[in-house]
Amino acid sequence: MAELFAKLDQFPVTLKAWLMNLLQGFLPEWTLPLVSAAISITPILAVFPLMFALTTVIERKGLGRIQNRIGPNRVGIPLTNIRLFGFGQFIADGIKSLIKEDVVPRAADKVVHFLAPIALLIPVLLTYSVLPFGKNMVPLDLPQTGLLFFFAVGASTELSVFMAGWSSRNKYSLLGAMRAVAQMVSYEIPLILSSLTVVMITGTLSLTAIVESQATVHFGFLHNWHLFTPWGLVGFFLFLTAAAAEANRTPFDLPEAESEIIAGYFTEYSGFKFAIFFLAEYLGLFAMCGLGITLFLGGWLPPVNIAPFTWIPSWCWFLGKLSALIVLFIWLRGTLPRLRTDQLMGFAWKFLLPMTLINLVVAALWHLLANNIPLVARWPLGFAMLAVPYWLLGRSFEAKFTKREYRFAN
Amino acid sequence: MTLPFAIIAGLTVGSAIAAMSLRNLVHCALSLVLTFAGLAGLYLQLNAEFVGFTQILVYVGAVSILIVFAILLTRSTEPKDEPTTVTPWVGISVAVGAFLTMALAVLASPVGKRIAAPAPEVSVKTLGQKLMTDYVLPLEVMALLLTAAMLGAVIIAMKDKEGSR
Amino acid sequence: MLGTGILKGMVETAKNFAGSYHDPERLTTVEYPEQRIASKENARQFPFLVHDTEDPMQGLRCVACQICEKECPPQCIYIVKSKDKRADYKGQMQLYPVTFDIDLSVCMSCQICVEVCPFEAIKMDTEFELSNTDRFGGLLVNKHQLAKSNEHYRKIHPTEAAVSDDALAIEVAKAKAKAKADVEAKAKAAADAKAKAEAAAAAAPVGVAATAPVPKPSAPAAAPAAAPAA
Numbered sequence: 001m002a003e004l005f006a007k008l009d010q011f012p013v014t015l016k017a018w019l020m021n022l023l024q025g026f027l028p029e030w031t032l033p034l035v036s037a038a039i040s041i042t043p044i045l046a047v048f049p050l051m052f053a054l055t056t057v058i059e060r061k062g063l064g065r066i067q068n069r070i071g072p073n074r075v076g077i078p079l080t081n082i083r084l085f086g087f088g089q090f091i092a093d094g095i096k097s098l099i100k101e102d103v104v105p106r107a108a109d110k111v112v113h114f115l116a117p118i119a120l121l122i123p124v125l126l127t128y129s130v131l132p133f134g135k136n137m138v139p140l141d142l143p144q145t146g147l148l149f150f151f152a153v154g155a156s157t158e159l160s161v162f163m164a165g166w167s168s169r170n171k172y173s174l175l176g177a178m179r180a181v182a183q184m185v186s187y188e189i190p191l192i193l194s195s196l197t198v199v200m201i202t203g204t205l206s207l208t209a210i211v212e213s214q215a216t217v218h219f220g221f222l223h224n225w226h227l228f229t230p231w232g233l234v235g236f237f238l239f240l241t242a243a244a245a246e247a248n249r250t251p252f253d254l255p256e257a258e259s260e261i262i263a264g265y266f267t268e269y270s271g272f273k274f275a276i277f278f279l280a281e282y283l284g285l286f287a288m289c290g291l292g293i294t295l296f297l298g299g300w301l302p303p304v305n306i307a308p309f310t311w312i313p314s315w316c317w318f319l320g321k322l323s324a325l326i327v328l329f330i331w332l333r334g335t336l337p338r339l340r341t342d343q344l345m346g347f348a349w350k351f352l353l354p355m356t357l358i359n360l361v362v363a364a365l366w367h368l369l370a371n372n373i374p375l376v377a378r379w380p381l382g383f384a385m386l387a388v389p390y391w392l393l394g395r396s397f398e399a400k401f402t403k404r405e406y407r408f409a410n
Numbered sequence: 411m412t413l414p415f416a417i418i419a420g421l422t423v424g425s426a427i428a429a430m431s432l433r434n435l436v437h438c439a440l441s442l443v444l445t446f447a448g449l450a451g452l453y454l455q456l457n458a459e460f461v462g463f464t465q466i467l468v469y470v471g472a473v474s475i476l477i478v479f480a481i482l483l484t485r486s487t488e489p490k491d492e493p494t495t496v497t498p499w500v501g502i503s504v505a506v507g508a509f510l511t512m513a514l515a516v517l518a519s520p521v522g523k524r525i526a527a528p529a530p531e532v533s534v535k536t537l538g539q540k541l542m543t544d545y546v547l548p549l550e551v552m553a554l555l556l557t558a559a560m561l562g563a564v565i566i567a568m569k570d571k572e573g574s575r
Numbered sequence: 576m577l578g579t580g581i582l583k584g585m586v587e588t589a590k591n592f593a594g595s596y597h598d599p600e601r602l603t604t605v606e607y608p609e610q611r612i613a614s615k616e617n618a619r620q621f622p623f624l625v626h627d628t629e630d631p632m633q634g635l636r637c638v639a640c641q642i643c644e645k646e647c648p649p650q651c652i653y654i655v656k657s658k659d660k661r662a663d664y665k666g667q668m669q670l671y672p673v674t675f676d677i678d679l680s681v682c683m684s685c686q687i688c689v690e691v692c693p694f695e696a697i698k699m700d701t702e703f704e705l706s707n708t709d710r711f712g713g714l715l716v717n718k719h720q721l722a723k724s725n726e727h728y729r730k731i732h733p734t735e736a737a738v739s740d741d742a743l744a745i746e747v748a749k750a751k752a753k754a755k756a757d758v759e760a761k762a763k764a765a766a767d768a769k770a771k772a773e774a775a776a777a778a779a780p781v782g783v784a785a786t787a788p789v790p791k792p793s794a795p796a797a798a799p800a801a802a803p804a805a
């Protein structure tokens with residue numbers, strides 16, 4: 001029984017090996033690495049854009065329900081009455097954006113305007129290459145620099161955003177790009193610092209090794225996910241906050257605040273280029289979630305080491321956790337209002353940054369005191385060391401918010 | 411000279427030339443970013459993964475943003491029509507001179523001769539350990555320098571605010 | 576504490592989410608083309624012309640007085656008067672519209688045409704599915720399309736229709752009373768004239784009888800008015 005499930009778990013890997021074996025016969029030697037890369041890329045290019053497509057529908061339906069509406073439920077199979085609960089919507093949207101006219105402003109910088117969406121999508125797709133989707137399933141295993149690769153490639157999206165905003169020759173685009181760049185630069189620091197705790201504890205930048213380091217077992221059944229440590233718990237939420245800002249998700253979606261600057265840096269994009277921006281944004285969010293899962297939620301590991309959980313294939317665990325995080329982000333989007341720019345910056349520099357630094361210290365102590373203090377004492381201690389600054393920092397924020405006075409509306 | 415090297419080198423040099431000769435400052439900045447990325451590619455080719463990705467993270471991710479912001483905040487990005495008055499020959503001769511000096515120095519030094527030996531696999535761990543032991547002084551000096559620069563920037567920004575009040 | 580507000584908000588939205596599946600109070604959406612709610616009595620969309628008889632064109636109340644055409648703020652009504660006259664609901668001879676067009680794309684549903692019409696001839700309909708695939712001819716609604724029966728009016732706006740019917744009934748009653756009074760007056764006038772004539776005939780010489788046709792012109796004038804009323 002367990003063996004069957006193990007086979008199912010490794011099915012993508014065996015499938016690739018079988019394909020490569022088959023192709024070895026009649027392909028020249030030098031093409032094999034390219035073919036191997038292509039085979040590894042294909043599932044990424046199939047699964048995640050599909051997931052994006054489904055997410056757009058689920059998000060609209062979920063937001064609708066949150067606002068006591070129904071949401072899209074019409075488009076199903078064309079020319080029939082089958083509606084599939086509206087899940088044909090994304091195909092219709094895709095076709096629409098494909099056949100829409102591509103309008104480029106006359107004053108725009110044509111070349112840069114054209115290159116910006118491409119320069120945005122490519123790095124976002126590249127980040128997927130180091131994520132371990134399952135056991136033995138990582139397209140590009142960089143044992144020395146996996147995490148660094150992720151952040152390096154992710155950081156280059158900022159420039160694409162700037163390119164889009166600047167080349168459109170539109171003040172809203174430029175404002176949106178400025179906001180986006182400022183926000184991304186600011187939140188990159190807490191993002192990296194909160195992931196750094198994991199690197200410090202595991203002593204490696206390889207994402208595969210980070211997942212494997214969480215495979216040890218506590219109390220005979222519980223996997224040692226980093227989420228289950230005080231610094232991991234806090235670090236995960238700091239990471240999620242920074243990731244939301246990095247991916248321009250509500251409540252940090254100022255770069256595309258419709259009520260203020262139309263659509264931000266992609267105001268002047270239409271048709272398929274707009275769709276590419278949309279796609280890149282969601283893929284960026286998924287990649288961030290994937291990284292969070294890898295760092296804190298045990299990657300493709302099940303939470304407990306007990307039979308029915310271990311039977312589920314590792315890639316299902318990864319995709320399941322990813323879906324859960326996406327649902328969380330949709331839920332947050334339906335709940336929270338948008339911040340103001342100064343609040344956004346203040347939050348990054350006055351709250352997230354100190355918290356991540358304290359978290360680093362706590363993680364270091366956790367690691368150093370591992371042999372001196374037993375777990376039962378270490379956990380509450382670490383947690384208290386984080387909870388107190390959280391409470392203090394939070395109180396200063398709240399004091400500022402409650403003192404707000406309205407001049408005219410009272 | 412392998413094909414990937416040729417491509418990356420060509421891209422780097424080409425974009426560097428573009429960065430110097432384009433009329434629009436933002437275009438120049440974008441070409442410069444391409445040069446940075448090309449350099450990162452060269453590092454990767456030399457198996458220096460850490461340096462390569464750090465180059466991308468720092469230069470493509472941060473320095474380029476700094477440059478474009480500086481351009482946007484200081485002057486108009488409109489390309490000007492009047493031709494450059496300075497003859498390029500001075501600059502070119504200085505550049506060629508500097509390059510020749512460096513090339514000669516590299517060729518003369520023993521570093522150039524050791525190239526045949528297989529480079530040891532430098533892991534991030536060793537890099538970190540070296541930074542924290544052998545090279546701790548340069549690291550600290552650099553940290554001090556950067557902190558001083560940051561403080562200076564903050565002070566300039568603060569003065570500006572007070573003056574406008 | 577920082578973050579409790581977020582959690583509270585998330586609980587609230589989660590309640591909304593779950594509630595929208597089982598609580599019809601929350602989910603008030605009407606899925607329109609399949610589900611419909613009866614339109615409110617006060618709803619108004621676009622005018623129609625009221626007719627009273629079986630044949631819509633014969634029974635149009637409109638007398639082509641063109642008041643609505645002049646009053647319509649965006650000037651979307653176009654009327655051509657008839658050359659001849661026909662009897663209206665109370666039997667009076669009236670003109671009627673040969674052409675009565677309203678431009679659907681211009682009408683702003685202001686109901687001013689209804690307010691100014693002295694003949695209760697134009698009313699607002701509640702029909703709202705007025706879209707059309709022909710954006711030129713299809714949006715110019717002619718009198719055949721505009722004509723709708725008084726029963727329809729009673730159905731969509733019962734209260735208003737009752738008021739309107741009462742007003743018309745009073746008009747008809749007045750008209751009848753007037754006709755009756757006319758008949759009586761004429762009979763009286765005729766009797767008087769007769770008496771006068773007889774008296775005159777008795778008094779005057781036979782040669783002066785040429786003055787007798789004096790009351791004659793009044794007789795034909797009163798006759799048509801009395802005839803339909805009868």
Ligand code: SF4
Binds near residue numbers: 622648650689
């Ligand atoms: S409702 Fe108003 S706009 Fe429409 S026809 Fe009557 S007067 Fe004109």
Ligand code: SF4
Binds near residue numbers: 654
């Ligand atoms: S609808 Fe009324 S106001 Fe308009 S022309 Fe006819 S009778 Fe006159």
